[in-house]
Amino acid sequence: MRAIKTVILEFWNEVDRWLWTIGVILSLSGVALIYxxxxxxxxxxxxxxxLKQLFWIALGLVAFWIVYVLPFRFFEAFAYLFYAAAILALVGVFFLGSTRLGATRWYDLGFLNLQPSELAKIATVFALARFLAYSSKYETNISKRLLPALFLALLPMLLILRQPDLGTSLVFFAIFLAMLFWSSIPAIYLFFIISPALSLLAALHWVSWGLFFILLLVVLYLVRPGGFFSTATVTVNLLAGMIMPLVWNRLHDYQKLRILIFLDPNRDPRGAGYQIIQSKIAVGSGGLLGKGYMGGTQTKLAFLPEQHTDFIFSVVGEEFGFLGVLALLALFGYLIYRGIDYAQKARNSFASFTALGITAVLTFQVLVNVGMTIGLMPVTGLPLPLVSYGGTSMITSWIMLGVLAGIGRRRYEY
Structure with missing residues (x-):
């Protein structure tokens, strides 16, 4: 008993108490909102x-402690192995996974529906961190730093997109861009990387695509990144513009509806637009102070489906109002600040990249989930970290916090 007490005291004295405490507050707040x-x-x-969410939190706290005590050099040594295991799990889900609502995303373990795409996030962060930590020091050719990093991010992204899960797949692109930016690659190259996606959007009308393509050519001429890179950028953007109709036709019906409803929720107010309309009503009706805990009419009368998962932020807005929303975002803001702070102060390059990658995951998911709830972004199905209901999501979130806390503890190690 004394040994256990000693371990707990050592943990409490060394761990980032604010990071751990805010994680617990967010998780328990999620339990209250789910109830x-x-x-x-x-x-x-x-x-x-x-009650299930409390169980996931308990498992998450155990996972936090395990990864916290492990040195970051352990994750660096096995980064590519973790990545390979994650890719195998993503491939295996198509053969061994369970299918719900037309999506094959989970392994049914009985007590838990394991979603490998969640674990693939942290595995991809480790793999990119190891590669960029090395290439940033020893590789001066930007293309040789860009292309392997793009492959590491694109492989899990495409596998998850095939499930299909558009929202989660976009997380990997956010990880890639954030970590690439952290590697001191000029920002203009990031523009070139996202330009095909911009071409797809611009190609909705031939005039807008033509103007964008001219702008791209001008920027390439001024920057002159090199023959191969310029040729590849022009070719990919041309293809992106030309295949836009094909891409649209290849989208699943629900994906098309999400885009159309994002542009105009009233297009189908009783069907595909129902969720976002009810979510905006719930958030807006909370006012400054909200209607009180368990006092939300949209919540009690179940006007909004899946409110305990993807739309849990609307419960905060309705029951606790603007001040409750502000408090929740402030807690997330501190976690994000802490992650960036550790990324800046870590003397080891792998640790720095890992902290930044984890912070990118948290930031992207918070922004997209909140934006989706208030109608600023399309419905993507991304959960609110630590708050939304979900076993794999909760455990993965605590693993990421544990890695962050471990980096903070050893930030002065090379």
């Missing part, structure tokens, strides 16, 4: 979801 949004559900299974 509020499901306790009146006619489905008995949904009424007990808050």
């Amino acid at each position: 509020s949004s499901t306790h009146m559900s006619p489905n008995p299974v949904e009424q007990d979801l808050y």
